[in-house]
Structure formats: structure tokens, C-alpha cells
Amino acid sequence: MRIKNFSLTYGSQIxxxxxxxxxxxxxHLLYKNEELSISxxxxxxxxxxxxxxRHISYLRNASLVNATKKDQWVFYSIKDEVYxxxxxxxxxxxKDVTLQKDQETYQIMNSNRELAVNRLEEKGxxx
Numbered sequence: 001m002r003i004k005n006f007s008l009t010y011g012s013q014i015x016x017x018x019x020x021x022x023x024x025x026x027x028h029l030l031y032k033n034e035e036l037s038i039s040x041x042x043x044x045x046x047x048x049x050x051x052x053x054r055h056i057s058y059l060r061n062a063s064l065v066n067a068t069k070k071d072q073w074v075f076y077s078i079k080d081e082v083y084x085x086x087x088x089x090x091x092x093x094x095k096d097v098t099l100q101k102d103q104e105t106y107q108i109m110n111s112n113r114e115l116a117v118n119r120l121e122e123k124g125x126x127x
Contacts (some may be wrong), residue, residue: 013063014064017058018089021098023059024050025092025098026045026055026056026059028103029103030076030078038053038056038076038107041056
């Protein structure tokens with residue numbers, strides 16, 4: 001799904017969201033990894049829960065981010081309607097060292113999570 005009526009007001013919300021480095025880092029992680037929880041974002045970015053929640057709230061109010069509740073967890077993702085414009089913005093930022101480091105941290109964290117799941121499965125523990 002794409003933005004059907006891109007207005008000046010909505011464009012301003014998108015660009016204001018990209019005006020803060022913390023929000024850009026959060027958007028980038030969601031863009032690259034589809035969905036993450038607040039606790040995932042906190043660990044990857046080394047932010048407090050308050051800071052992370054404040055920026056996620058801003059992004060939700062700007063209509064850039066979805067929230068999906070699964071059990072006791074809430075996972076955040078980029079809205080389909082804005083995915084194309086966000087993709088274009090990140091084409092210009094793909095070599096940014098901070099964004100690359102954030103993604104590397106995610107990959108390490110995710111591989112460690114997979115290792116832990118595999119070890120539990122080997123010992124006979126299942127979901």
C-alpha cells in the first residue's frame with residue numbers, strides 16, 4: 001500500500017521524524033528488521049526505556065509506525081504506506097557508520113538469541 005494523498009502536512013511529519021538522530025536510528029532498525037519490541041530497541045541502541053518509548057510514541061503519532069500486540073509484548077514496524085519513502089531516504093544513508101553499527105549489534109543480538117533457542121531445544125525444552 002502506498003501513500004495516496006501525500007500532503008505538505010504529512011510530508012512535514014515525516015521529515016520532522018527524521019530530524020532527530022534517535023528516531024532515525026529507530027526507523028532504520030525497523031526498516032531493516034521488519035519488527036522489534038521496545039526492549040530490543042533499548043538494548044541495541046543503549047537507550048533508556050523512557051527515551052525509547054518517547055521516540056516510538058512520536059513515530060506512532062506521525063503515522064510512521066504500527067504497533068502489534070503479541071501476548072504481553074508490543075512489536076513495532078514501519079507502516080506499509082510510508083515504506084517506499086523511507087526506503088528512498090535510507091538509500092542516501094546506507095553508508096552511515098552509526099546505522100551500520102546498530103544493524104551489526106542487532107545481528108549479534110539476534111544470533112545469540114538463536115543460539116539460546118537451539119540450546120534449549122537440544123535439552124528438550126520447547127515453546
